[in-house]
Amino acid sequence: MTHTTLRQLALAAAAALVCHTANAAETLRLAHGLNDTHPVHKAMERFAELAKQKTKGEVEIKIFPNGTLGGERETLEQVQNGVLEMTKASASPLETFAPEYKVFNLPFVFRDKTHFFKVLDGQVGANILASSRARGFIGLAFYDSGARSFYAKKPITSPDDLKGMKIRVQQSPTTIKMIQALGASPTPMPWGEVYPALQAGVVDGAENNVTALTSGRHGEVSKFFSVTEHQMVPDVLVISTAKWDSLKKPVQDALREAAQESFVYQRQLWADAEKAETTAAEKMGVKFNTPSKAAFVTKVQPMMDAERKNAKIAGLLDQIEATR
Secondary structure, eight states, X not given: OOHHHHHHHHHHHHHHHHHXXXXXXXXXXXXXXXXTTSHHHHHXXXXXXXXXXXXXXXXXXXXXOTTTTOOHHHHHHXXXXXXXXXXXXXXXXXXXXXXXXXXXXXXXXXXXXXXXHHHHHSHHHHHHHHTTGGGTXXXXXXXXXXXXXXXXXXXXXXXXXXXXXXXXXXSOHHHHHHHHHTTXXXXXXXXXXXXXXXXXXXXXXXXXXXXXXXXXXGGGTOOEEEEEEEEEOOEXXXXXXXXXXXXXXXXXXXXXXXXXXXXXXXXXXXXXXXHHXXXXXXXXXXXXXXXXXXXXXHHHHHHHHHHTTSHHHHHHHHHHHHOO
């Protein structure tokens, strides 16, 4: 074989390698702590399908559920540092990264689910998703995570019933203030420690959506779920700012579209799951009650007045209120 033939073969091989590299899909890893039957995980699977479709195969999303790459805080830190491309985080603790997320932790901000979705789908939602850019990540979409209510070994019919109770909360400064305003003692605690804490009486109750009763088995030790719906805290699909900035604009647009469409898909999944989980909780012996919200709203009003002294928060609350 001549030197010319060898050179031609080498050039052909190099060209093929370049062509393969140019056409190779970019893989984005998406890690989260939920199981693979959860509505949010199923929405992420839809997001992955749509992302591949809309980018014409340029991007592939590889999903790692069940906390295989770490807990929520760990994966969020990995995304911040550019070690991991994407994760899912609750909006509640995100207020420690971007103050705009605080509005989700404030009580009774949304009139109902329709109002909630209109806010998330609109400019207010888009501004909140973009607000954490300087902290190393941005949001691509929200996912419904239901409304948060109280559950305990007794029904909560008014703020008076919360007096002196130790209530487990997420690590959110605003949620802690809300529980204090309602007269209870907030007890921040990781999710994995809540069941034994309820069982042993370390805490008297907790607040979460209805799926906590079943997926977390909290309904085994807390037999009363009081539908106060004091907060509507979405999950947030986030991507590393460094990775996002490295993507071409058409790819960014395609990923945003895919993420938003997966959110629309997830809403129905969540609604169906809530109905099923409520039925399952009732079979566990959990009793549901729906107290009047008026007394709770009145009780937290001084807290809301204090929050409105922050011009940015006041502006966001006004925009949310004006959304019809």
